Amino acid sequence: MKQAKVAYEVPMGVVEVGKDEIAGAAGFSKSEQIYDTSCKDVHPREVQDWFAAWDGKTCITISSDVAVFDWIDPTDNPVNYPVLQPILLASRKSCNSLGNYYLQPGNHSFIFSLFSHAGDWKNGYRSGTQTKQPLQVVITNPKEQTGYLPETFGFGSATGKGIVVSTLKKCDDDDSVILHCYDIEGKNTELSFNLFKEIGTVEHTNIIEEEGRKIHSSTHGFSHPVGHHAIETFKLQTK
Numbered sequence: 001m002k003q004a005k006v007a008y009e010v011p012m013g014v015v016e017v018g019k020d021e022i023a024g025a026a027g028f029s030k031s032e033q034i035y036d037t038s039c040k041d042v043h044p045r046e047v048q049d050w051f052a053a054w055d056g057k058t059c060i061t062i063s064s065d066v067a068v069f070d071w072i073d074p075t076d077n078p079v080n081y082p083v084l085q086p087i088l089l090a091s092r093k094s095c096n097s098l099g100n101y102y103l104q105p106g107n108h109s110f111i112f113s114l115f116s117h118a119g120d121w122k123n124g125y126r127s128g129t130q131t132k133q134p135l136q137v138v139i140t141n142p143k144e145q146t147g148y149l150p151e152t153f154g155f156g157s158a159t160g161k162g163i164v165v166s167t168l169k170k171c172d173d174d175d176s177v178i179l180h181c182y183d184i185e186g187k188n189t190e191l192s193f194n195l196f197k198e199i200g201t202v203e204h205t206n207i208i209e210e211e212g213r214k215i216h217s218s219t220h221g222f223s224h225p226v227g228h229h230a231i232e233t234f235k236l237q238t239k
Contacts (some may be wrong), residue, residue, distance in 0.1 A: 058116070
C-alpha cells in the first residue's frame with residue numbers, strides 16, 4: 001500500500017499514526033536523558049491487542065501477542081510503504097551496572113492472526129480483539145450441580161455501534177455487578193445491555209464506581225447514551 005494509514009489499539013482507544021499523537025516531544029527525563037524526538041516520529045510503539053494498515057480500499061489487521069510493533073522498514077535500504085511487524089523484545093541483562101544476566105531458558109510461544117477486509121480499522125478491530133481473548137472451556141463434575149441451563153444460553157449482551165465492553169465484574173465495595181464500556185469509533189451512540197439475571201436497579205457511576213445516579217432499567221437490562229470516546233461505568237443490583 002503506497003499511501004497507507006496505520007493505526008493501533010491502546011487502552012480504551014485507538015491511535016492513528018501521524019494524527020493522534022500529542023504535539024512535540026516527551027521532553028525531560030533526567031539531566032543526562034532528554035527525549036527530543038517528536039512524538040509523531042517515535043517508533044516502535046506499544047500496542048494492546050492489534051494494529052492495522054489501510055489505503056481506502058483494503059485493510060490488513062494483525063492481532064498482536066507482543067507488547068510492541070513497528071510499521072517502518074528497519075533494513076539498510078528501506079521501502080517507502082508500511083511494513084507491519086510485531087517485535088519480540090527480550091531483556092538480556094539487569095539495568096543495574098552490577099546486575100545479573102537474564103538467561104530466559106525454556107520455551108516461549110507467540111500467536112498472531114492476520115485478517116484482510118474492506119474499509120479501515122473499524123471493520124477489523126473486533127476480529128483482532130477476539131483472537132487475543134479466546135473462549136476458555138471449564139469442565140466441572142455435573143453430579144455436584146443442581147441447577148439447569150438450556151442448550152443455548154447468553155450470559156449477557158451489549159449492542160451499539162462502536163461500543164466495547166471492557167469489564168464485567170463484581171463491585172469492589174459490595175455484591176453488585178460493575179459494567180465498564182467505552183466508545184472506540186469516536187461517535188455518539190446508544191448502549192443497550194442485557195444480563196441473564198434479573199436486574200433490580202442500575203446506577204450510572206464514575207470510573208471508580210462511586211457517585212452513582214439511578215437510571216431507568218427493565219427486568220433484564222437498560223439503555224444509555226455513550227458519547228464519542230467516552231468511558232462509562234454502570235452499577236447493576238441483581239435480584
